[in-house]
Amino acid sequence: MIPYRYISFFLSTFFIFHDSASRAIPPLAMIGGMVKKNCSDPLDHGDFCWSDQLQANFLGVFYYGYCLQMLSTYLAARAGFNTCVRLALFVCAVIQLTTPIMISFSPVLAIVVQGCRGFVSGLFITMNFECARKWGLNNEGKFVISFCGMMNYFGTGAGPFIAGLLAESVGWVYAYYLSGGVFLVVFLIQCALVPDDPVDARFMSSKERGMFVEKKQREDLEPANKTTISLKSLFQRRFLYCFSIYQICRNFLYYSVLTMLPFYLNEMFGKDTEFLAFYSLAMCLSLAFSAFIWGSILPCVDQRMSWFKSRIFILTVPMIIRGACFAVIPFIKSIEGCIALLVLHNVMEATVYSGGLMTVSFELDPAHSKVVVGVHNGVGQTAGFIAPLVSAAFTSVDETRPDYWEVRGRRWRNFLLLNSGVATVAVASVFVAVAWRRSEWRKHPSLCFESKEEEDKVKETENGIVIKNVAAGCC
Template sequence: MSTVAEMRATEEDISNDNDLHTSEVQTSRKGICSVRHGLSIILLLCNFAIVTQEMNMSIAIPAMVKPTAPLNHSNAYTERSPTDSQEYWNETLKGFKAVAPVYDWSPEIQGIILSSLNYASFLAPIPTGYVAGIFGAKRVVGAGLFISSVLTLFIPLAADAGVTLLIVIRVAQGIAQVMVTTGQYSVWVKWAPPTERSQLTSIATSGIMLGSFVIFVVGGLLCQTIGWPYIFYIFGGIGCVCCLLWYPLIYDDPMNHPFISTGEKEYILCTLAQKSCSPSWSLPVKAMIKSLPLWAILVYSFCQYWTFYVVTVYRPTYINSVLQANLRDSGILSALPLIPGFICTILGGLLADYLLSRKILKLITIRKLFTAIGVLLPSLLNMSLYWVRSSTSTSVAFLIMSPAINSFCFSGAFVNILDIAPRYTSFLRGLSQVFTHTAGAISPTTTGFFINQDSDLGWRNVFLLSAGINVLGLIVYLIFSQAEVQDWAKE
């Protein structure tokens, strides 16, 4: 970590050699071929690896169980011929069995295995964010990525050893993954100039959608052709490769980076000079509890991720049961919405920083505008799904447009923590993940209840409830959010 003396010395060097470094600093400001953008690309790869490791079990488990116990995502509301569905499952699982072992796991055991990833992750974000703020993201994120990747490689062996060991590994893996998703936000406190926060964070988080797309598209193919163990070997190996990039190339502070240019280092330090802050062992808990801008972000996070988990968990089921696509095609159709989402996440960040750097809009206006766009239009599209379900093409179009527009939120409320409390970014990011994990624990269960009550009107009620909760979170955010550093977060 750089000290105040080091920063003052650097500023003196800048003033002495101003003419020499002016053009270099301007190049560092405008160019995208920089160390900080390279950092965002590496974080993109890390998020890609973590998401594929998080979702690979849900893709592989149909191939891991015997044909007598298939996963029945569509329950009692599927309209496809039972004979056709059974033939498809028997044919698919027969191919799985030819290339990999299968296990006699009941549906209850399968549910426990799939849920075990979240058993401890509910409590992990806050301590992870706090530790990352103290010791730096390089150690925390790197350790989490390495542990999750290695444990992924051992999942096939654990499955052979027994369900208990497999569940233990999944629980540990969930904690390690939280270390990556929470700790990485403290990187940008020292690396992201205020006018580039949106684009840098959006590039990094776009790896989530990219990883989801890839695992949906190739996961089932890998299981059916070379065997389900390879879905763990391949994506665990990718995570290990990311570790090889992470440790030698990532540094917590540009002052200590060995490959950064003088111009880029000076540009980052100058832009952050007035907002320079250091993490502290103490936390202003009472002030945080009374902070309405912080509560606006937390409430919004809960409401937004309510819909996110409903769409993520039930999109394949909806495509399979309501749109009558077969199981193979439903995986591909489930992946399609993630392509425009990946692109729009990056473009939204670039647009937000352009509007800020050109002083076209104020920072708080950008945050609120992008959040409103990312909530209102997708909510309208999701509500309309029930009434356009007779048209497959229209439904698929709405499913593709919704996450693309929703990605604007990554340049809105989700990055707002960096604005109001950069000193406690990692801790508050962990706190917000407690709210998101809570939404993830409640919303799929509620969705299943509605659908079990009525297979037709249930979907309508799910979409209406999700839209209502989403809009409620938006209203709270628009009223109470701010973009200035709060008094309790200042040095």
């Protein structure tokens, strides 16, 4: 029989998959008939005539709300996380289902509401950490987080294809209707099957329920394991500032690969839109499968070195390799070589969910990881706005210049080398975090064992319920 807690694991990661896929609807809907390509032509098949500025606002406003997830997460942690996530699912369902109507009624209203959707969507990734803490037994939490990364990347790759297919075959409005319908169904399932307290779950076996009862009893004995957190104590965590810098740098490279490098491949190698569509899908799939692979490799790494060395290694070495890839790409003259380096870059990027920043945030303090992640991930999302602006500033060239392509190539090279420097800043932030307050860098006691003998011991109750299992040491 499949453990009941896997229902919660699946739903918390499916939120992320569907939300990531839904973000692809606005641009694909615009291309598929929502907005006229030529407003002066009455025969153009687009439904609405929007200016470039209006289109840009509609596309970008989600992320303005999304980067405020540090606020939405903190409020949810104070008010009740599960209740707020259910509310977020319902809000997303209503917004997606009514967006076509709002667009025809008032584009400005539609833009404001999409920003609200971004704000509540900030709860979905952090919900994964609350799920890992509350529903995970023994060492399951970090695997839930790895699966979160995999679903995030899968959604980013699958979304454009699903939305594009619907927009071309049955109309752009149905992409919104499908997205809203799925949000609504998931909301109902979440309300019916996932209670606030795992002990209260219906249809759970007595054996599994007993495991959660034992877990709850252990947590009640730990006064430091409170699930609420004050702003004062939050900002006293010095590693949080360094993690925020790391997250900005990490996302700067991530968004460069997904959003800016297609322009580079188009200009330097003449690759068309069809090729770039498959490029985007391939990049996201490489991220998704790499997150799964790293999640499988991590236990082996933990067995061969201390927790501290393992996490520092995974935070720094993959980032160094990512920076090296960016440094080499401008000197590669073949598209095959560039793609190979970008895939290698993505393999290293996937460590952020498997042993990297997200996993470390959970392991340092499971009870408060949802808020910590909400802060540094929210701050890090600003890289989504910064990367395009920096790219434009570095690569912009007057098209009338006779040496346009020569200068353009040189400026692209400078932008790619800048990414390499950004990776160096990320690595430096990790060592600053360690040097600043080494005492903060310890795996939380609830996730490790006090001795090797205890690690190897599997204690069972009279019902045969496993209380503790084999796991990695603390440091």
